[in-house]
Amino acid sequence: MKFLPISLLILALATATAFAYDLSPLQDFCVAINDPKVFVNGKFCKNPKQVTADDFLFKGFRYPGNTANWLRSKVTRAFVDQFPGLNTLGISMARIDFALGGLNPPPTPPRETAILVVAEGTLLVGFITSNQLNNTFTKVLCKGDVFVFPISLIHFQLNIGKTPALAFAALSSHNPGVITIPNAVFRLKPPILADVLNKAFQVDKKVVDYLQAQFWCDNN
Ligand SMILES: *[C@@H]1O[C@H](CO)[C@@H](O)[C@H](O)[C@H]1NC(C)=O
Numbered sequence: 770m771k772f773l774p775i776s777l778l779i780l781a782l783a784t785a786t787a788f789a790y791d792l793s794p795l796q797d798f799c800v801a802i803n804d805p806k807v808f809v810n811g812k813f814c815k816n817p818k819q820v821t822a823d824d825f826l827f828k829g830f831r832y833p834g835n836t837a838n839w840l841r842s843k844v845t846r847a848f849v850d851q852f853p854g855l856n857t858l859g860i861s862m863a864r865i866d867f868a869l870g871g872l873n874p875p876p877t878p879p880r881e882t883a884i885l886v887v888a889e890g891t892l893l894v895g896f897i898t899s900n901q902l903n904n905t906f907t908k909v910l911c912k913g914d915v916f917v918f919p920i921s922l923i924h925f926q927l928n929i930g931k932t933p934a935l936a937f938a939a940l941s942s943h944n945p946g947v948i949t950i951p952n953a954v955f956r957l958k959p960p961i962l963a964d965v966l967n968k969a970f971q972v973d974k975k976v977v978d979y980l981q982a983q984f985w986c987d988n989n
Pocket of ligand 1: 900901902903
C-alpha cells in the first residue's frame, strides 16, 4: 500500500509528459488540407477515400538548398505545411545544406526534439541548457555521426570543415515551429522597444539601433 502514492506520481508525470508532445493519431492517417477560414489545433483531414500514395511522398530533399546567403546555409523543411501526409503523426524532417563556413544560427524549436545525422562534411554543433545548469554542450561531428538536441533548447550547427556539409534532422512534431533567436529579437517589424533590448542586453541604445537596422538573413 505504501508504494501506491509513488505509482500515482509516476502515472501523473507520464500523463503530463504525454500531453507535452503531439497528440497520438486516432485513425490510420489524416492527410492535411488547408482551410484558411478555420483555425484549429492542427489541420483538417483530407477525405481518406481521396488519399493516394503521393500524399505520403516528399521529394523536396532531392536537390541541395540554395546556400547563397549571408549565413551560407539553407534549411529545407518537410513539416506538415510542405508534407501534408505528416499531419497528426508527430514527426517531421529537415535537410540542412552548408557551404564553407555555413551556419544554421541558434533557433529554439518550440515543440520538438531534433536528432541530426551528418551525411557529408564536418559540423560543430551544440545546444544551450536552461538555468538548471547554465551550460553549453558542443561536439564536432563527422560524416555518419548523430547528435540529439533536447526539446526546446537553443541550438546551432556550424560547418567547420574544408568542404560543404549536409545534414538531415528528424523532429518530434509534425509542426515543430522555429524561433531564430537573432531574427526574433532584432528583426521584428514593428521592432521591440529599444528600452527593452538595451536593458536586457546591457548595451547602449546605439548598439540596439545598429543591430535593429541590420539585415537579418533567414535561411529557412
Ligand atoms: C543559472 O543562472 C541563473 C542566473 O542567470 C541563476 O539564477 C541560476 O541559479 C544558475 N543556475 C546554476 C545551476 O548555477
